[in-house]
Amino acid sequence: MKLSPLGVLSVALSFIAAIAIWVVGYYALPNTDTHRNLAENPPILSSVAATPGANGGTSTGTATTGSATTGSTTAATTPSATATPAFYALGAQPKTLNLNMQAGGSQANQGMNFNGFSSGQLVVTVPVGWTLNFNFVNLDPSLPHSLGVTTWADRMSTGTFAPAFTGSIPAAFGGGIVKGQAPIKFSVVANKAGKYALVCGLPGHAVGGMWDELDVSATAKQPTIQTPSGTVSVK
Ligand SMILES: [Cu+2]
Numbered sequence: 001m002k003l004s005p006l007g008v009l010s011v012a013l014s015f016i017a018a019i020a021i022w023v024v025g026y027y028a029l030p031n032t033d034t035h036r037n038l039a040e041n042p043p044i045l046s047s048v049a050a051t052p053g054a055n056g057g058t059s060t061g062t063a064t065t066g067s068a069t070t071g072s073t074t075a076a077t078t079p080s081a082t083a084t085p086a087f088y089a090l091g092a093q094p095k096t097l098n099l100n101m102q103a104g105g106s107q108a109n110q111g112m113n114f115n116g117f118s119s120g121q122l123v124v125t126v127p128v129g130w131t132l133n134f135n136f137v138n139l140d141p142s143l144p145h146s147l148g149v150t151t152w153a154d155r156m157s158t159g160t161f162a163p164a165f166t167g168s169i170p171a172a173f174g175g176g177i178v179k180g181q182a183p184i185k186f187s188v189v190a191n192k193a194g195k196y197a198l199v200c201g202l203p204g205h206a207v208g209g210m211w212d213e214l215d216v217s218a219t220a221k222q223p224t225i226q227t228p229s230g231t232v233s234v235k
Helices: 006-028 050-081
Strands: 088-090 096-103 125-127 129-137 147-149 184-189 193-199 211-217 224-227 230-233
Touching: 096 125
Parallel strands: 096 129, 125 211
Antiparallel strands: 088 096, 125 224, 129 184, 147 193, 193 211, 224 230
16 A cells, blocks of 8 residues: 555654644643653643742742841831930030939939939030030939039039029929939030039939039040040030
8 A cells, every 4th residue: 555645655654643642631631531640741831720829839938038138128227217316516606515414314323313324424525615504304214303503622512503604403303304304404615624414403412422523624626535444425
């Protein structure tokens, strides 16, 4: 029997088509029908069921990674955002130092402290001629407090407190303010070199340790803030 060229081509195409159908069927049909080894021949991912699963898995992974990254970024930012700002800063005018003094912000010395410091733990040094702008608030829930600048000799007075400079004993010095009251604001021109004291004017407080040191220096070029943690130059 002799086939025509067209017949040979027809038979060849039939074989190719049959092989193609078998291959597609082998991979597309469930394993229970083909009994193929899934370890050697993993399912093709062209079926309707496989595609969303693969995409869904990828999307979930991306979303999780994104959330984790965002979360850690937020966590790293939060502590620095809530860090306590310094209570000292240069003022807007030349040769001025702004001091935000807080009483009772911690219970150190039973709340009788300025920014946590008492009995001279804080030493503020300014060059002579500088102006100090004080902003005093009381955070102590149980006691009134105040702030004034007195002589070194009166730092632990049980009676009166001599003003170290003009206006350095404000009107509210003796009675003080309680928590939540408006701040006591006053400015002092430190026009004479020497050693002075920042004190609370409430009876018994200064002698109880509610005082810190102010040095007005004839040689310093910049203010410094000295605490038990170290000395910071204010620039
Ligand atoms: Cu006080």
